[in-house]
Amino acid sequence: MAPTTAKTGSAKGGKGASKRSTKPSTSSSSLKGKKAGSAKPTSKPSQLKTKSASTSTKKKKPPHMRYTEKELKVPQLNGIRPAGVLKPPNAKKGKNFVDDKDSMNAILAMVMAEKEGNIESKMMRARQLEEVREARKLEAEKRAESKKAGFEERKQDIKEHKKKRQVTVGDAVADEARESKFSKMAKKPKKRVSFG
Amino acid sequence: MRPLTDTETKTLFTKLAHYTGRSLNNLLTDTAPSTTTTPTSQPDRYVFRIQKDRVYYVRESLANLATSIARDSLLSLGTCLGKFTKTGKFRLHITALDVLAPHARYKVWVKANGEMPFLYGGHVVKAHVGRWSEDVPEHQGVVVMSMSDTPLGFGVTARSTGEARRLDPTGIVTFRQADVGEYLREEDTLFTT
The missing domain is CATH 3.10.450.220 (Nuclear Transport Factor 2; Chain: A,)
Incomplete structure (x- = not known):
């Protein structure tokens, strides 16, 4: 079974190959020959030429056909634009894209100037606030110092006063003792009662 | 596009x-x-x-x-x-x-002990700051760098430089906005549209 199938396959393949080899070669050559010979090289350039020529003639009208709208004696239409309409009819619709370097640079310069100004003003304000804060701090310090000094003074005062009082009180006691001694000496002897 | x-x-x-x-x-x-x-x-x-x-x-x-x-x-x-x-x-x-990083105006350098807290999404506290740019106003964008000048992320200053000097060590100096830790944390959503 196997060899027969192989044979048939090979035979078929051979036939197919031979057909392929013969047929396409003839057909292609013939087609190519026809195409190459008749249409392609000669006709295409000529067509192109005629096209370009026709377009050029279309653009250039004869002098009597050259006229503008104004020269035609057509009555003028009402050209007043209504108040609500802002855009001219032939303006670009939709988004305005920014893709060229110059307009981007312009936007960037604007933004940067704004930012710099902002930062500058922020810094200025921060500096001013800092100055005010410093001044306030100094004042508070001064006030605290003066308060403390006053307190100390008062404390000292009280201390001195106490000492003075102590001294004065002590002196008084000593004086009294001394005085009493002298007075005892000087005074009459105490009256005594004796029941003897 | x-x-x-x-x-x-x-x-x-x-x-x-x-x-x-x-x-x-x-x-x-x-x-x-x-x-x-x-x-x-x-x-x-x-x-x-x-x-x-x-x-x-x-x-x-x-x-x-x-x-x-x-x-x-x-x-x-x-x-x-x-x-x-x-x-x-x-x-x-x-x-x-x-x-952003090559063109940054203001920078905050974070010490090695502050890198990980920042990369895990924390704000920058004063104790972690190695050094900072001078004269930075409040609420200004800054780029956060490691001490070896590797950009780690960016944020917004919480205080101006002058005020931040008087801040206590646990006070926040810069609010985090983005950090490179997001590449891992937000892996699933970062590139989906």
């Missing part, structure tokens, strides 16, 4: 300018390193393109090639900068960090 309109461009630039200085101009003038050997061909500039609501910073030649892909099928191209919200505001994504 289309170029941005003028209002969109303004919104985008305003947001970018919040973090960058004057050198933002370089974004427009930068050109891609030429792969072709022919010197006559014009250098390839970068452009902004919007696809759905996301804005991409992309090489012009790549953007032109991408026009051959249907809008529905186009997932992403170039560097995603962020997206426009429905109300017309612009939100920067962490993917914009590579574009």
Whole structure:
């Protein structure tokens, strides 16, 4: 079974190959020959030429056909634009894209100037606030110092006063003792009662 | 995919300018390193393109090639900068960090002990700050860097530099807006549109 199938396959393949080899070669050559010979090289350039020529003639009208709208004696239409309409009819619709370097640079310069100004003003304000804060701090310090000094003074005062009082009180006691001694000496002897 | 309109461009630039200085101009003038050997061909500039609501910073030649892909099928191209919200505001994504960091105006350097808290989504506290740019106003965009100058993310200052000096060590200096930890944390949603 196997060899027969192989044979048939090979035979078929051979036939197919031979057909392929013969047929396409003839057909292609013939087609190519026809195409190459008749249409392609000669006709295409000529067509192109005629096209370009026709377009050029279309653009250039004869002098009597050259006229503008104004020269035609057509009555003028009402050209007043209504108040609500802002855009001219032939303006670009939709988004305005920014893709060229110059307009981007312009936007960037604007933004940067704004930012710099902002930062500058922020810094200025921060500096001013800092100055005010410093001044306030100094004042508070001064006030605290003066308060403390006053307190100390008062404390000292009280201390001195106490000492003075102590001294004065002590002196008084000593004086009294001394005085009493002298007075005892000087005074009459105490009256005594004796029941003897 | 289309170029941005003028209002969109303004919104985008305003947001970018919040973090960058004057050198933002370089974004427009930068050109891609030429792969072709022919010197006559014009250098390839970068452009902004919007696809759905996301804005991409992309090489012009790549953007032109991408026009051959249907809008529905186009997932992403170039560097995603962020997206426009429905109300017309612009939100920067962490993917914009590579574009922002070289042009940053103000920076905050975070010490090694503060890197991980920041990368896990925390704000920057004063105790973690290694150093910061001088004269930074309040609520100003800053780029957060590690001490080895690796950009870690960006945020907004909570206090001006002067006020932050008087702050206690646990006080927040910079509010986090995006950090590179998002590449892992938001892996599922970061690139879906």
